[in-house]
Amino acid sequence: xxxxxxxxxxxxxxxxxxxxxxxxxxxxxxxxxxxxxxxxxxxxxxxxxxxxxxxxxxxxxxxxxxxxxxxxxxxxxxxxxxxxxxxxxxxxxxxxxxxxxxxxxxxxxxxxxxxxxxxxxxxxxxxxxxxxxxxxxxxxxxxxxxxxxxxxxxxxxxxxxxxxxxxxxxxxxxxxxxxxxxxxxxxxxxxxxxxxxxxxxxxxxxxxxxxxxxxxxxxxxxxxxxxxxxxxxxxxxxxxxxxxxxxxxxxxxxxxxxxxxxxxxxxxxxxxxxxxxxxxxxxxxxxxxxxxx
Amino acid sequence: xxxxxxxxxxxxxxxxxxxxxxxxxxxxxxxxxxxxxxxxxxxxxxxxxxxxxxxxxxxxxxxxxxxxxxxxxxxxxxxxxxxxxxxxxxxxxxxxxxxxxxxxxxxxxxxxxxxxxxxxxxxxxxxxxxxxxxxxxxxxxxxxxxxxxxxxxxxxxxxxxxxxxxxxxxxxxxxxxxxxxxxxxxxxxxxxxxxxxxxxxxxxxxxxxxxxxxxxxxxxxxxxxxxxxxxxxxxxxxxxxxxxxxxxxxxxxxxxxxxxxxxxxxxxxxxxxxxxxxxxxxxxxxxxxxxxxxxxxxxxxxxxxxxxxxxxxxxxxxxxxx
Numbered sequence: 001x002x003x004x005x006x007x008x009x010x011x012x013x014x015x016x017x018x019x020x021x022x023x024x025x026x027x028x029x030x031x032x033x034x035x036x037x038x039x040x041x042x043x044x045x046x047x048x049x050x051x052x053x054x055x056x057x058x059x060x061x062x063x064x065x066x067x068x069x070x071x072x073x074x075x076x077x078x079x080x081x082x083x084x085x086x087x088x089x090x091x092x093x094x095x096x097x098x099x100x101x102x103x104x105x106x107x108x109x110x111x112x113x114x115x116x117x118x119x120x121x122x123x124x125x126x127x128x129x130x131x132x133x134x135x136x137x138x139x140x141x142x143x144x145x146x147x148x149x150x151x152x153x154x155x156x157x158x159x160x161x162x163x164x165x166x167x168x169x170x171x172x173x174x175x176x177x178x179x180x181x182x183x184x185x186x187x188x189x190x191x192x193x194x195x196x197x198x199x200x201x202x203x204x205x206x207x208x209x210x211x212x213x214x215x216x217x218x219x220x221x222x223x224x225x226x227x228x229x230x231x232x233x234x235x236x237x238x239x240x241x242x243x244x245x246x247x248x249x250x251x252x253x254x255x256x257x258x259x260x261x262x263x264x265x266x267x268x269x270x271x272x273x274x275x276x277x278x279x280x281x282x283x284x285x286x287x288x289x290x291x292x293x
Numbered sequence: 294x295x296x297x298x299x300x301x302x303x304x305x306x307x308x309x310x311x312x313x314x315x316x317x318x319x320x321x322x323x324x325x326x327x328x329x330x331x332x333x334x335x336x337x338x339x340x341x342x343x344x345x346x347x348x349x350x351x352x353x354x355x356x357x358x359x360x361x362x363x364x365x366x367x368x369x370x371x372x373x374x375x376x377x378x379x380x381x382x383x384x385x386x387x388x389x390x391x392x393x394x395x396x397x398x399x400x401x402x403x404x405x406x407x408x409x410x411x412x413x414x415x416x417x418x419x420x421x422x423x424x425x426x427x428x429x430x431x432x433x434x435x436x437x438x439x440x441x442x443x444x445x446x447x448x449x450x451x452x453x454x455x456x457x458x459x460x461x462x463x464x465x466x467x468x469x470x471x472x473x474x475x476x477x478x479x480x481x482x483x484x485x486x487x488x489x490x491x492x493x494x495x496x497x498x499x500x501x502x503x504x505x506x507x508x509x510x511x512x513x514x515x516x517x518x519x520x521x522x523x524x525x526x527x528x529x530x531x532x533x534x535x536x537x538x539x540x541x542x543x544x545x546x547x548x549x550x551x552x553x554x555x556x557x558x559x560x561x562x563x564x565x566x567x568x569x570x571x572x573x574x575x576x577x578x579x580x581x582x583x584x585x586x587x588x589x590x591x592x593x594x595x596x597x598x599x600x601x602x603x604x605x606x607x608x609x610x611x612x613x614x615x
Contacts, residue, residue, distance in 0.1 A: 212590045
């Protein structure tokens with residue numbers, strides 16, 4: 001290290017931290033980042049890296065704290081804005097995520113992830129056309145990103161453009177077959193198109209790549225449940241409700257309760273029974289007859 | 294002591310000439326230090342693991358003619374995996390002690406220095422050095438840091454290092470008798486799948502947390518030389534199911550701290566009591582549980598080759614439910 005300048009030596013330390021994050025060795029990465037901060041207490045990038053580690057470990061408050069420390073030292077630190085946007089998004093503070101994304105886009109207009117995050121938020125809010133437009137911008141900047149392409153497939157599925165959705169799904173798989181996120185999004189897309197077999201296939205790939213991801217595990221178990229046709233039929237009204245406004249749902253329930261009360265009760269009982277029976281079958285299929293006490 | 298372990302004079306003389314090589318603090322060059330003194334006798338329990346290692350590593354070297362009859366030669370590679378703090382590193386050192394081999398220890402810091410700017414030539418140099426010092430064990434601790442999945446790697450350079458590792462392992466298989474590679478990792482699921490092909494790390498050995506009697510022995514060892522007051526270690530061992538060796542060490546440290554606090558108040562030498570240990574054990578959770586929870590997910594959902602079936606079997610046998 002003696003032949004290196006101080007700036008080069010610090011760059012090496014950044015890359016060690018980034019590499020440890022890539023290896024999911026967050027404890028060691030934290031130790032490295034803290035050691036760097038002890039030596040360089042005003043280093044904004046070291047704070048941003050520490051914030052990044054905390055996003056990966058889902059400690060969002062800490063991630064926001066360290067990113068703000070970074071931004072105090074350099075209000076235009078790109079990584080800090082990116083981490084901040086992710087921290088707000090992942091902790092479901094979506095308005096704050098949008099604000100942070102706006103700031104981030106100001107300092108780093110060619111970072112496609114901001115467009116991707118915006119698209120995700122608009123997908124959650126049912127603003128599918130806007131979401132699609134943001135994903136297309138993200139893809140303009142980074143055309144080879146499989147997760148973005150999968151999101152475009154999902155947006156098209158939500159907009160009812162099933163042929164385009166299938167086409168983008170194929171393109172996403174051409175770009176990568178080793179990304180659990182891509183497979184998860186493609187599973188949602190397939191489900192939206194009513195293609196339950198493909199949904200399950202995509203989830204199988206996603207869980208093979210990252211079985212430790214809770215969201216993927218839950219989606220996979222749900223996918224297995226939905227492979228039972230009876231459950232799918234009974235689930236159909238609830239899927240429809242999800243797309244309606246709350247007042248519409250309430251009105252339908254009230255109407256059904258008045259007109260077909262016995263039928264409604266039978267439906268609810270059959271639904272609950274099927275839900276638990278299929279859940280049990282899935283559990284037995286995966287874990288055998290062993291239950292946590 | 295093992296029946297297979299050479300204890301004759303010749304072996305003792307050979308042993309003196311052997312050396313342990315590890316990296317200097319910058320991870321750039323080798324420094325020689327003493328050879329590991331540990332043998333299997335120092336490894337409490339793990340009988341199945343030791344048996345597998347003897348069969349694949351030690352016996353082919355000690356009785357080559359016998360193994361040649363079965364078409365087996367000395368050399369090869371072994372991958373130790375399991376929860377952190379359960380003695381994988383110690384076990385690797387004990388293997389070196391058992392077979393009178395030089396021991397090259399590649400630790401995380403050395404691997405990281407390779408990632409950040411140093412070339413894959415460094416890795417080649419390590420293997421060359423090992424070939425010059427046969428019989429030799431190359432122990433790659435935290436193997437996942439060097440041999441992670443190439444699909445997850447963004448940098449071309451990172452992928453090159455994995456390629457180099459594959460090349461060296463194939464070199465070992467084809468030319469280098471008496472060069473052994475032991476890898477250890479807590480996260481075998483992150484390894485590049487090419488590393489697991491035949492001739493590379495195809496012997497996968499699960500190193501579980503210590504059993505009750507082993508826990509008692511560990512506690513006894515960790516308390517050795519410290520002031521204690523009529524301890525019932527068997528009881529503490531019974532109450533620390535699934536605790537790793539490192540967890541048990543922490544319990545002893547906590548108990549020592551409690552006794553020292555009393556000493557500060559009383560001014561007298563206060564022994565470590567059963568209560569100190571019991572309280573320390575109660576205040577800690579086995580750190581292995583988190584590992585088992587992750588391993589269970591991989592074993593259940595992502596185990597086409599049934600590599601981690603052994604983990605599920607272990608959990609079932611020990612009643613571990615997560």
